[in-house]
Amino acid sequence: MSHYYFIPHTKIDQILSYFEGNGYKCLAPRHLEGGISYAPIRKAEDLPWGYVDEQKPGHYQITKTENPQAFGFTVPTASVKPMLFKAKETVWKVKRDDSGKLGFESVVDVEKIAVFGVRPCDLRGIEIQDRVFQHNSYNDIRYSKRRENQFIIAMNCGTSHFNCFCVALGDYPRADKGYDLALTEINSGFVAEIGSDKGRELLLYLEVDAATGAQVEHALNLIDNAAQMQHKQLPPIKEVEAKLMANLEHEAWDDVASRCLSCGSCTNSCPTCFCHTERDIPNVLGTETEHTREWDSCFSIDHSYTHGETYRENPKYRYRQWLTHKFSTWRDQFRTKGCVGCGRCVTWCPVKIDVVDEINTICK
Amino acid sequence: MSTPDKLINFAKRPKIAVHKFSSCDGCQLALINDAVSLLELATIVDIVHFAEAGPLDEFAEVDLAIIEGSVNTHHDVHRIEMVRAKAKYVLSVGACALTGGIQALRNFTDEKELRHWQHDVYPEETEVIIEGDLATAKPISAYVKVDFELPGCPINTGQILRAIRQILFGVEPEKNVDPVCTTCKHAGVTCVMVAKNESCLGPVVADGCDAICPKLGRGCYGCYGPAKYANMDAMIAKLKEMGLSDEQIKHKFHHINSQAITFHGVTARTISQ
Known part of the structure; x- marks a missing residue:
């Protein structure tokens, strides 16, 4: 029996009602305000049918076409990261009572979220953040609970954009693990693979048939085609890791720093960047406060402020910190590479700095 | 002694004054708009002077003087010196008080052009603005020490x-350090510069407005002044690449915080065309 199934487009609404019936809030890519971004979805028609995107360094454009697909675009503007590691959230509150005693309250705000359409690179981004927030020294309670309550439908790629480079990192635009269901969209529906018991239950609910050999072949060809569309090249990752650290005084760091706005758009759109800062928001009377955690960036000038000194005041050191951490010291810290090749840092850099070009210049 | 160290001896129940100089009153309204919080605040501090809200005692001794507006007249100079002399700490608020505000555009003009502007702005002929005027609109810090x-x-x-x-x-008080881009990315706003080719000053402007313009699909106008780090050369190169002329770029930075030192390279330069 084939382990591939076929879910026709006409069953999307059933998938959504399954999620609703099981207490999930379903997020899927939607066409919003000039971009395709994750947002709550209620009906199949909410999907970005026919939309395709063009991504180049510092450039993003979407166009409506006659393409009969819901997932004809490449990657959404943001990854799955904001659903698990929130851009800003309250982690605890503290209140002083009349006797002066402090009362602490932990805040764990968790929703059951089903994500319909996670690209393979973003799936690997989740795997990398799992190591940061769950498998490292600390287990982050909020992140972990969200992961436990997450349902992931992966969506293999049928196309790549100009900035995609998962293949150059040794990966492939096909989901290999970490999903409940993995789909590949062909003309009238999806070729599906099961990744977990949760995924199997959904598939049973949908009462779908096995995919035909032709459908499977079509799906696999589309993925191969997406891989072939990628043109960016990098030296083997082990070589990159070694060469970056061996070239800490390379003149290219000055060159890139002169072009870099230090705006943090790269780190904030990165599926794996995890830096954060914490601050307190007290009430006017000063009797209670909310302790928040929010994303921080190594491009923020205060990020390296420690013991009265700013260690990376020079933008060259901020860019170097980002690149050497992401593409070298990440391995020492988390036993994996830090980049998934989604290309968002290239697309969303307003001044078109291309991380692959910078690496190739330094590692030449 | 650094300022934070000095604040250790800040009064337990301090006296606060709110002063207006040349401004639109919008910053004072920021304090008044949340009336409940202002009343709460009034239970732990004494607000002794705040013309917009009621209390009047202009030159009372205070622990904290909050200043809105720029210094435009000889009278302003005298008044800010008096306020400073009576206040333990001075907190300047808003673009006018920090960088001169919109009215500081006059700093780039001459008497003849200024009269022309005056004619365009005011419905009737008036000498009120010219009499007793300084030749410039300048931030509070140009005249007195600001804490x-x-x-x-x-x-x-x-x-x-x-x-x-x-x-x-x-x-x-915590400073707004990061650029507007930070808020856009945190809020999931699709970058208007990358996706819509809108000229946006967000990468060099301090966050603080919650990215209100990009959230509405517009580029940042720079209301919160320069970010702590601002690569002006890279920003200008980007705006030029988007097709803006030197003159258009200059006008962008002239808008609200024209006297900000970080923007001087653009705002004060002579455009050769």
């Missing part, structure tokens, strides 16, 4: 309440 500054045009309610609260705790 703390809050940028924005206008500042917002949360920002001023947080700053007062931090001073009451004996610490320096």
